[in-house]
Amino acid sequence: DGGITQSPKYLFRKEGQNVTLSCEQNLNHDAMYWYRQDPGQGLRLIYYSQIVNDFQKGDIAEGYSVSREKKESFPLTVTSAQKNPTAFYLCASSNPIAGVVDTQYFGPGTRLTVL
Amino acid sequence: GENVEQHPSTLSVQEGDSAVIKCTYSDSASNYFPWYKQELGKGPQLIIDIRSNVGEKKDQRIAVTLNKTAKHFSLHITETQPEDSAVYFCAASSFLTGNEKLTFGTGTRLTIIP
Numbered sequence: 590d591g592g593i594t595q596s597p598k599y600l601f602r603k604e605g606q607n608v609t610l611s612c613e614q615n616l617n618h619d620a621m622y623w624y625r626q627d628p629g630q631g632l633r634l635i636y637y638s639q640i641v642n643d644f645q646k647g648d649i650a651e652g653y654s655v656s657r658e659k660k661e662s663f664p665l666t667v668t669s670a671q672k673n674p675t676a677f678y679l680c681a682s683s684n685p686i687a688g689v690v691d692t693q694y695f696g697p698g699t700r701l702t703v704l
Numbered sequence: 705g706e707n708v709e710q711h712p713s714t715l716s717v718q719e720g721d722s723a724v725i726k727c728t729y730s731d732s733a734s735n736y737f738p739w740y741k742q743e744l745g746k747g748p749q750l751i752i753d754i755r756s757n758v759g760e761k762k763d764q765r766i767a768v769t770l771n772k773t774a775k776h777f778s779l780h781i782t783e784t785q786p787e788d789s790a791v792y793f794c795a796a797s798s799f800l801t802g803n804e805k806l807t808f809g810t811g812t813r814l815t816i817i818p
Contacts, residue, residue: 593747631708631793631808632748647805679747683804690736690755690797690804695747 592616593696595680600701602674610665610699612680620685621663622693625649626677635678638663639685667701674703706731706798710809717784718817725812727794728776734796736804737777739768742791742811751792752779781814789816 592615602608614621620639624632634647638657652671657663663682667674678699683691707730717723729737735756740748754761754768754777761768767780777796781788794809 595747629713629810631710631795631810632806633808634805637805685804692738692750692753693804693806694750695740697747698745700745 593680593682593694595678595696595699597699598697600699602701602703604703605669607669608667608674608701610667610678610680610701612663612665612696614661614663614680614682614696616682616684616694617660618682618684618694619660620683620691621657622681622683623647623653623655623663623665624679624681626679626698632679635665674701676701706734706796706805706807708794708796708807708809710794710812712812713810714813714815716815716817719784719786721784723779723781723784723788723814725779725792725794725814726776727778727796727809728774729796729807730775731796731798732772732775734798736797737768737770738795738797738806739779740793740795742793744790748793784816786816786818789814 594613596611622637623635636655638644654666680696681693683693685691710727738753741751742748765782770777791811793811795806797804
């Protein structure tokens with residue numbers, strides 16, 4: 590899991606409530622990512638951020654929001670607009686250098702269950 | 705965009721035998737191919753990666769091969785051990801607006817039979 594922490598490990602929420610998942614890294618990485626993992630599927634990119642105060646939508650951004658106010662933190666909010674939010678959420682970080690793809694390192698994940 | 709297909713979805717091998725997992729990708733511009741191992745309830749951990757300027761890379765019992773012409777890459781685990789049981793994901797990266805973007809396969813559940 591390297592220097593990436595995600596909290597909480599398990600999260601339960603009622604339908605219609607917004608919920609924020611925490612992701613912190615002490616690797617001094619510039620780039621951070623949020624993925625969603627469902628059974629039988631690969632990881633799908635929700636949002637990513639290359640640098641503080643900047644972020645871009647991934648493949649499945651609808652119903653999610655993020656912020657990047659600090660280099661080490663990239664919280665993800667699952668809003669009530671997300672139609673099927675129950676899933677395993679993974680945060681990752683990397684240190685991309687121009688023209689060279691860098692390895693992404695993952696946190697331990699947060700399992701969100703919406704009741 | 706990139707599409708990564710991974711086979712097989714499940715694989716059972718006898719302890720000590722070899723395991724091979726194969727992936728194909730669609731974007732000829734992809735140039736970085738990592739493999740991750742994920743244990744139950746945990747985040748994926750990088751086990752090996754390869755860049756498009758090499759054809760093979762080995763790290764002890766693990767090796768990855770890349771065929772750029774055919775656009776496929778494979779993970780080879782030799783002398784398998786019970787602790788190798790996990791889900792393995794391949795991925796391919798292509799630059800998106802200057803960033804790398806990993807596209808993942810759907811995973812292979814590897815079971816080592818003692």
